[in-house]
Amino acid sequence: MKKFFVTVGIAAMAFAFTACGGGNATNSATVPIFAADDEPLSGNLTVSTFDTVMLRPFLESAAELFTEMHPDVTITVDSFSAPPEIQTIENEDGTTMQVMRTSEGPQERRDYVNQISTDLMGGRGPDILAMDMLPFYRYARMGQLVDLRPFMEHDPNFDINDYRANIFDLLTTDTGLFKFPINIDFQYITFDSTLFTPAQQNALMAGGAFTIQELLELGSPAFHAANEEHNMFSMADFVMFRHLFHLYQNHFINFETRTANFTDGVFVDMLNMIQNMDDQGYLQDGTFGNVRIGGMEVVEMDRFLYKFNPSFLLFQEFNRDDPDRLGFFMGQGVTDDDMVAGLLGNSLGDVPFALGERGGGTAFGINSNSQNQALAWEFIKFLSSDALIDLAGGVMGIPLHIGAFEESAWRNASNHMFTPRRLIEDSGAPIEYLELNATQLARKQAYIETVDGFINSFTTFRITDALIEEMIFSEIGEFFNGEISAEDLARNLQSRITLVLNE
Amino acid sequence: MTRPVGGEFAGLSNYIDLLQSPAYQLGLRNTVVFMGLSVPLNMLLSLGAAMLIKDMGKFKPIFVLIFLIPLVIPSGAMVFFWRMMFSRNGFINNIFDMVGLDGINWLNSEYAMLTLLIIFVWKNLGFNLVLFLSGLSNIPKEYYEAAKVDGANALYTLRKITFPCLLPITVIVLLMSVINSFKVFREVYLLMGSHPHESVYMLQHFMNNNFHSLNYPRLTSAATLLSIAMVVITWGLLWLERKASHE
Numbered sequence: 001m002k003k004f005f006v007t008v009g010i011a012a013m014a015f016a017f018t019a020c021g022g023g024n025a026t027n028s029a030t031v032p033i034f035a036a037d038d039e040p041l042s043g044n045l046t047v048s049t050f051d052t053v054m055l056r057p058f059l060e061s062a063a064e065l066f067t068e069m070h071p072d073v074t075i076t077v078d079s080f081s082a083p084p085e086i087q088t089i090e091n092e093d094g095t096t097m098q099v100m101r102t103s104e105g106p107q108e109r110r111d112y113v114n115q116i117s118t119d120l121m122g123g124r125g126p127d128i129l130a131m132d133m134l135p136f137y138r139y140a141r142m143g144q145l146v147d148l149r150p151f152m153e154h155d156p157n158f159d160i161n162d163y164r165a166n167i168f169d170l171l172t173t174d175t176g177l178f179k180f181p182i183n184i185d186f187q188y189i190t191f192d193s194t195l196f197t198p199a200q201q202n203a204l205m206a207g208g209a210f211t212i213q214e215l216l217e218l219g220s221p222a223f224h225a226a227n228e229e230h231n232m233f234s235m236a237d238f239v240m241f242r243h244l245f246h247l248y249q250n251h252f253i254n255f256e257t258r259t260a261n262f263t264d265g266v267f268v269d270m271l272n273m274i275q276n277m278d279d280q281g282y283l284q285d286g287t288f289g290n291v292r293i294g295g296m297e298v299v300e301m302d303r304f305l306y307k308f309n310p311s312f313l314l315f316q317e318f319n320r321d322d323p324d325r326l327g328f329f330m331g332q333g334v335t336d337d338d339m340v341a342g343l344l345g346n347s348l349g350d351v352p353f354a355l356g357e358r359g360g361g362t363a364f365g366i367n368s369n370s371q372n373q374a375l376a377w378e379f380i381k382f383l384s385s386d387a388l389i390d391l392a393g394g395v396m397g398i399p400l401h402i403g404a405f406e407e408s409a410w411r412n413a414s415n416h417m418f419t420p421r422r423l424i425e426d427s428g429a430p431i432e433y434l435e436l437n438a439t440q441l442a443r444k445q446a447y448i449e450t451v452d453g454f455i456n457s458f459t460t461f462r463i464t465d466a467l468i469e470e471m472i473f474s475e476i477g478e479f480f481n482g483e484i485s486a487e488d489l490a491r492n493l494q495s496r497i498t499l500v501l502n503e
Numbered sequence: 504m505t506r507p508v509g510g511e512f513a514g515l516s517n518y519i520d521l522l523q524s525p526a527y528q529l530g531l532r533n534t535v536v537f538m539g540l541s542v543p544l545n546m547l548l549s550l551g552a553a554m555l556i557k558d559m560g561k562f563k564p565i566f567v568l569i570f571l572i573p574l575v576i577p578s579g580a581m582v583f584f585w586r587m588m589f590s591r592n593g594f595i596n597n598i599f600d601m602v603g604l605d606g607i608n609w610l611n612s613e614y615a616m617l618t619l620l621i622i623f624v625w626k627n628l629g630f631n632l633v634l635f636l637s638g639l640s641n642i643p644k645e646y647y648e649a650a651k652v653d654g655a656n657a658l659y660t661l662r663k664i665t666f667p668c669l670l671p672i673t674v675i676v677l678l679m680s681v682i683n684s685f686k687v688f689r690e691v692y693l694l695m696g697s698h699p700h701e702s703v704y705m706l707q708h709f710m711n712n713n714f715h716s717l718n719y720p721r722l723t724s725a726a727t728l729l730s731i732a733m734v735v736i737t738w739g740l741l742w743l744e745r746k747a748s749h750e
Contacts, residue, residue: 120717
């Protein structure tokens with residue numbers, strides 16, 4: 001009996017000492033696709049997103065349209081974040097306004113990632129994952145996402161020339177393309193033309209990307225010439241840090257080689273530069289994104305030399321003289337005289353962009369456990385197509401499908417941002433209502449050319465890792481409060497992030 | 504390290520990958536260092552406290568009670584207290600400031616290990632103290648009386664009577680201290696998060712974080728090695744305890 005237990009024990013040990021690894025998730029020779037256009041689609045799909053406010057309604061509407069076209073398909077959309085609460089608040093003058101409050105926090109986001117991760121590792125999980133919160137590069141590294149390149153190469157109904165191919169190229173690594181981008185968001189810079197000389201304006205309108213040093217060189221004389229009456233930037237020190245950190249992130253962190261590089265002096269120089277900008281009075285205390293209701297009028301009348309704007313505002317730069325245009329107030333002061341400068345780049349020559357994972361834009365991946373990969377691919381293609389530009393959720397980012405982008409440019413130019421063209425056509429409105437006049441066409445053309453220039457300027461893709469960002473942004477406060485030196489912070493981050501990358 | 508689910512047979516590659524991982528090596532080194540420091544320190548202090556308390560007569564239960572209080576306070580509640588004590592603007596740094604000393608970053612520097620040792624000793628001293636008290640009370644008084652008659656001094660009595668008679672209970676205390684030293688992760692995690700300063704990054708951090716980052720092959724390999732290490736340590740200590748009891 002003793003021998004029996006010893007033998008069983010040794011066998012158990014041997015079993016424990018060996019384990020499973022895995023191969024590539026997608027074999028390009030056996031990529032599952034629906035080959036013909038007229039091949040009927042069928043099956044069940046599940047799609048998961050964190051975002052209940054924007055992405056879920058978009059996906060539900062898209063699923064409805066898709067299942068109308070393919071009655072044998074059923075699509076279930078799940079989301080995780082709590083629905084927003086609508087609250088009515090009373091202003092000081094007795095008027096009321098409705099405010100939408102969301103309760104999502106870091107814990108809720110972590111819970112979502114944990115839930116999806118556990119499902120994936122258990123061999124389950126939704127067929128399609130919206131990459132709005134999930135750590136796609138970790139999933140890709142663990143083989144939990146399907147490489148989409150074979151689908152793109154073997155699908156006769158897919159043509160990369162219908163899309164912004166350079167974005168796909170930048171997203172593709174040596175191991176594959178693991179998320180399919182639908183639309184993109186980025187920040188662009190505008191300047192207040194009344195605060196610059198014509199020569200300075202020409203320099204700012206030369207196109208391309210600007211480093212923060214170049215903006216300061218051009219802006220400092222204007223800032224001091226006006227006796228510092230106007231503001232340089234509309235953001236606080238920590239927001240400026242966020243922008244600059246994202247610009248240099250690929251220099252600081254290499255996710256592929258799992259190395260961190262915070263101690264070569266670039267990070268310290270960056271922190272000192274922000275500190276210096278703060279000392280010079282170039283930065284604000286919590287204006288952008290942190291506007292108090294009572295302070296709105298003051299901020300509204302202020303002038304800022306530079307503003308960083310989200311890309312969904314870009315069309316506003318071309319239709320300022322249109323009385324019917326839709327306006328967005330971003331708490332960045334007077335915008336009437338703003339002109340577009342370009343994108344923000346870093347001094348190393350990089351112009352990075354992010355996608356999903358809270359970096360803006362929308363992208364989807366296919367679960368490698370999915371039994372419906374061909375159907376999932378069809379639905380993702382549908383999500384990216386111009387068929388969906390009518391859905392409100394699809395118009396906020398800049399579509400990467402060229403047809404969809406053209407359609408969104410038309411919607412902006414015609415001031416029909418939230419009215420589907422189909423509805424206008426169905427309503428029997430006169431054709432003039434749908435056709436652009438010469439001014440609108442010119443605006444549309446200028447917008448398209450600007451977006452083309454911006455998207456072609458991107459040189460690199462920036463991975464967003466929520467854990468690393470949380471770590472960095474929670475420590476940066478200590479530097480701005482004077483509790484830690486730039487060098488000590490750089491050393492701390494070097495060791496902690498190296499650890500995270502190597503786990 | 505690739506797909507754990509539905510993948511291919513990987514042989515020993517997960518273990519090789521694990522042992523080559525700098526994060527695993529760091530966690531292992533810190534765990535061993537912490538165990539090497541905390542276990543002897545805790546045993547010495549609790550033995551010293553037990554020997555001081557054992558002859559305190561009617562005050563003995565009060566002191567035992569005081570030392571046992573940390574055992575019954577939930578770790579989650581204590582974290583707020585420790586954070587108040589050790590944070591950058593905490594109580595200890597305020598005292599330093601009052602006497603003109605520079606504050607110390609207790610939770611995010613090399614001092615984090617010292618902070619952890621203080622918390623560990625505070626938490627576990629009472630338990631070991633009770634065990635040592637019971638061991639001390641089991642030593643027959645006649646031994647000490649005979650030694651006194653023979654003219655033995657206190658140090659000689661300690662070396663020749665107290666320590667040998669306490670050996671079985673010492674092994675138990677050692678075993679419990681080793682086990683408790685592994686349980687310190689709860690406090691570190693609550694106080695310093697999933698990625699603390701590198702000096703207090705433990706094996707449990709490594710395993711916990713690998714669970715969250717989906718690296719199950721690495722996680723299970725680390726758990727298997729840890730289980731084997733624990734079995735060997737426990738078996739060794741129990742063998743020592745049996746040997747001590749027979750002597």
